[in-house]
Amino acid sequence: MSEAAAVKAARASPGARQYQALCGLFLGAMFLADLQQGALILSLLLFLVGSLGVLSPGRLLPILLLIAIACLQLFKQFSARRLGVPWLGDRGGIQADEIFFALAALGYVVCHYRWQGLVQNILPVDRRRREYAERWPRRSGPILPQRRPAEQVTRLEITLLVISLPIWALSAHLAWTWLRFPPDLQGWRPGPARLLVAVWAVGTALLLTRALLAYWRRRQDAPAIAGLVLQDILWKETRREQRRISRWLAWRRIKDSKGGGT
Amino acid sequence: MRFWFRELAGWALVVLGLFVFYLTLALMLSDRIIQAGMLSFIGFIIFRGGIHLLKVAVAARVCMMANVEATTERRRGSESAVQTAARRVPVR
Numbered sequence: 001m002s003e004a005a006a007v008k009a010a011r012a013s014p015g016a017r018q019y020q021a022l023c024g025l026f027l028g029a030m031f032l033a034d035l036q037q038g039a040l041i042l043s044l045l046l047f048l049v050g051s052l053g054v055l056s057p058g059r060l061l062p063i064l065l066l067i068a069i070a071c072l073q074l075f076k077q078f079s080a081r082r083l084g085v086p087w088l089g090d091r092g093g094i095q096a097d098e099i100f101f102a103l104a105a106l107g108y109v110v111c112h113y114r115w116q117g118l119v120q121n122i123l124p125v126d127r128r129r130r131e132y133a134e135r136w137p138r139r140s141g142p143i144l145p146q147r148r149p150a151e152q153v154t155r156l157e158i159t160l161l162v163i164s165l166p167i168w169a170l171s172a173h174l175a176w177t178w179l180r181f182p183p184d185l186q187g188w189r190p191g192p193a194r195l196l197v198a199v200w201a202v203g204t205a206l207l208l209t210r211a212l213l214a215y216w217r218r219r220q221d222a223p224a225i226a227g228l229v230l231q232d233i234l235w236k237e238t239r240r241e242q243r244r245i246s247r248w249l250a251w252r253r254i255k256d257s258k259g260g261g262t
Numbered sequence: 263m264r265f266w267f268r269e270l271a272g273w274a275l276v277v278l279g280l281f282v283f284y285l286t287l288a289l290m291l292s293d294r295i296i297q298a299g300m301l302s303f304i305g306f307i308i309f310r311g312g313i314h315l316l317k318v319a320v321a322a323r324v325c326m327m328a329n330v331e332a333t334t335e336r337r338r339g340s341e342s343a344v345q346t347a348a349r350r351v352p353v354r
Contacts, residue, residue: 200283211316227321
């Protein structure tokens with residue numbers, strides 16, 4: 001099967017269709033939630049950017065949508081603070097439509113990436129994996145795709161995704177609420193203080209997560225790999241002593257072989 | 263057992279490193295940027311030390327467990343071989 005036919009078959013598979021439909025659904029939800037803020041043109045702009053992603057599984061389209069969301073949010077803040085547009089700013093507290101919007105945006109991005117995994121590549125493109133010609137000259141051909149088999153998509157997976165979305169959206173809003181009220185700081189404005197606390201919290205969480213994942217991975221290691229790790233550490237920590245001892249031994253062996261040993 | 267102690271010590275160092283990071287944040291928020299920078303370096307070293315200790319302890323424990331399992335298997339194998347040989351003795 002040629003690559004074009006394989007892509008066509010992958011796009012026509014039920015799993016890919018389901019994720020594409022979910023992308024459209026979440027985009028509609030985003031549009032409706034954004035529309036409640038009363039800026040029809042901005043909501044339509046967001047809808048147009050998002051609809052590109054519903055029509056095509058392009059790699060950069062979810063990122064483009066996220067950038068568009070960030071720009072629109074910044075524009076709304078700017079309009080409210082500098083231009084005095086009252087209905088486009090920070091309305092204070094957690095609003096239900098904002099949680100719904102965050103949930104829909106997260107759902108859209110996750111579904112789009114899963115759709116990409118079914119249709120294009122499930123991992124970032126590996127340029128070393130290429131097709132080679134059978135006969136000489138063996139020129140490198142196109143990059144081999146690494147798609148997820150469409151048969152692996154299950155109902156449970158989609159259900160779990162949809163159920164977990166509100167949890168993440170609520171967690172993000174709770175974190176933002178916590179950041180909105182930073183402790184009483186000496187000489188810090190709320191904005192930089194909030195940014196500092198956020199960077200600290202995210203950095204520490206990443207460090208801890210990395211440590212836990214590394215610990216879990218080490219526990220799963222085969223004995224041979226664990227032995228290799230230990231040998232590597234031993235060599236690193238005693239390399240100078242080992243080098244010195246080996247040098248003495250070699251010196252002694254050479255001296256003995258020359259017949260000058262005492 | 264000794265590897266458990268190392269593992270516990272590794273976790274203690276990791277927690278200590280996180281605590282030092284917390285102190286760093288507290289220092290930064292009270293406008294002591296230089297002190298916070300130095301303390302964050304110390305915290306990073308402590309944290310990395312804990313991770314290293316954990317890595318060694320877990321790898322050693324995996325090796326020890328494999329060793330114990332191999333010894334047990336060998337003992338079981340030799341016992342079953344003795345039993346099989348005993349069964350093969352002809353009875354007249």
